[in-house]
Amino acid sequence: MKKALILGLVACSLMAAPVQAAEDAEAPKSVDWSFDGIFGHYDRASLQRGMQVYKEVCAACHGMRLLAYRNLMDLGYSEAQVKAFASQYEVQNEDPNDEGEMFNRPALPSDRFVSPFPNEQAARASNGGALPPDLSLIVKARAGGADYIYSVLSGYAEAPKDLKKPDTLHYNPYFPGQLIAMPPPLTEGAVEYADGTKATVDQLSYDVTNFLTWASSPKLEAQKSTGFKVVLFLLVFTGLLIAVKKKVWSAVH
Numbered sequence: 001m002k003k004a005l006i007l008g009l010v011a012c013s014l015m016a017a018p019v020q021a022a023e024d025a026e027a028p029k030s031v032d033w034s035f036d037g038i039f040g041h042y043d044r045a046s047l048q049r050g051m052q053v054y055k056e057v058c059a060a061c062h063g064m065r066l067l068a069y070r071n072l073m074d075l076g077y078s079e080a081q082v083k084a085f086a087s088q089y090e091v092q093n094e095d096p097n098d099e100g101e102m103f104n105r106p107a108l109p110s111d112r113f114v115s116p117f118p119n120e121q122a123a124r125a126s127n128g129g130a131l132p133p134d135l136s137l138i139v140k141a142r143a144g145g146a147d148y149i150y151s152v153l154s155g156y157a158e159a160p161k162d163l164k165k166p167d168t169l170h171y172n173p174y175f176p177g178q179l180i181a182m183p184p185p186l187t188e189g190a191v192e193y194a195d196g197t198k199a200t201v202d203q204l205s206y207d208v209t210n211f212l213t214w215a216s217s218p219k220l221e222a223q224k225s226t227g228f229k230v231v232l233f234l235l236v237f238t239g240l241l242i243a244v245k246k247k248v249w250s251a252v253h
């Protein structure tokens with residue numbers, strides 16, 4: 001009886017092993033980001049363009065439920081612009097009306113981003129069984145961070161001839177396993193930028209990755225400037241200590 005149980009468990013664990021060993025993904029492309037380095041800062045124009053890409057392309061499948069519309073003021077939008085932006089979406093009011101029925105109202109700046117699907121099952125059903133992850137923290141959640149996200153978005157390629165691949169999956173050498181359920185989301189001219197920037201796949205990927213990085217680390221600029229001040233303080237303080245030490249010991253021969 002016990003033996004049968006153990007055999008059963010072993011069989012189960014063997015079946016759970018991946019059918020095809022995941023091929024190693026290619027190392028992400030190395031991008032020169034404005035937010036890298038100790039003086040790193042966000043490129044506001046790129047963040048605004050990236051927000052547009054998210055809104056017009058990615059938001060059809062991916063939510064960003066940790067962002068509130070008012071957070072967009074950080075990107076340089078005015079309160080009125082954020083209000084107008086939020087009001088394009090509908091949310092359920094917190095309280096019922098006088099008849100006790102729940103009702104929808106236009107979103108307010110204090111509301112969180114509306115997700116495209118009501119639940120995980122609905123999201124999977126619309127995406128051939130795959131789940132488009134929430135993008136609020138995706139840059140932090142993936143090894144390789146912004147470079148990786150940029151590489152996946154801009155790195156779709158023709159599948160090698162000898163690769164057997166189901167029609168529902170797409171070849172992307174940067175994605176672990178190299179087969180991804182997300183169809184190539186970006187094509188040249190997918191959005192029309194108001195500032196006249198040419199919307200190539202690389203540019204679209206760059207801008208939306210900037211936006212997703214800001215969403216993952218909105219306080220990055222403040223943290224870098226505090227870090228810089230701390231280092232500066234420590235340098236000055238060390239100098240002072242050396243001067244004091246020299247002075248105190250100068251009388252001792």
Ligand code: HEC
Nearest residue numbers: 057058060061127130131132133138149180181182185208
């Ligand atoms: C048609 C629906 C659809 C659209 C539009 C779409 N995605 Fe996806 N995305 C998916 C699905 C489905 C997955 C899950 C893929 C998988 O697990 O194989 C995914 C996965 C991802 C991942 C995770 C990759 C990983 O490492 O797990 C990122 C990042 C991503 N999408 C970003 C974007 C961005 C940015 C856009 C807009 C430019 C976008 N997606 C547009 C459906 C979509």
